Amino acid sequence: MNDPIILVCIPVRSMHDPITGATIIRCTRCDEECWLAPSSLPALSSVTVICSPCAFADQQVLMRDFGGFLPGQLEELIRELKGTTDITLQ
Numbered sequence: 036m037n038d039p040i041i042l043v044c045i046p047v048r049s050m051h052d053p054i055t056g057a058t059i060i061r062c063t064r065c066d067e068e069c070w071l072a073p074s075s076l077p078a079l080s081s082v083t084v085i086c087s088p089c090a091f092a093d094q095q096v097l098m099r100d101f102g103g104f105l106p107g108q109l110e111e112l113i114r115e116l117k118g119t120t121d122i123t124l125q
């Protein structure tokens with residue numbers, strides 16, 4: 036059986052200006068309120084959400100392979116950083 040995919044989210048208390056359209060979700064370990072980006076929403080049924088402090092405190096999480104970005108996640112981040120809604124990755 037495969038390990039569940041862990042989605043690490045930033046706590047609301049740590050980021051007061053989240054990505055556009057972000058919603059609040061709770062860490063499954065400590066119940067901390069975290070930001071969930073719109074691109075992550077479709078994956079919710081197949082991931083385990085934990086906050087970044089829980090992720091950094093868990094050696095087993097840190098030792099796992101980085102699974103990459105969810106569909107649309109990288110584009111969403113770049114778009115937010117550039118402040119534009121029209122971007123294409125090459």
Ligand SMILES: [Zn+2]
Pocket residue numbers: 062063064065066067085086087088089090
């Ligand atoms: Zn947590």
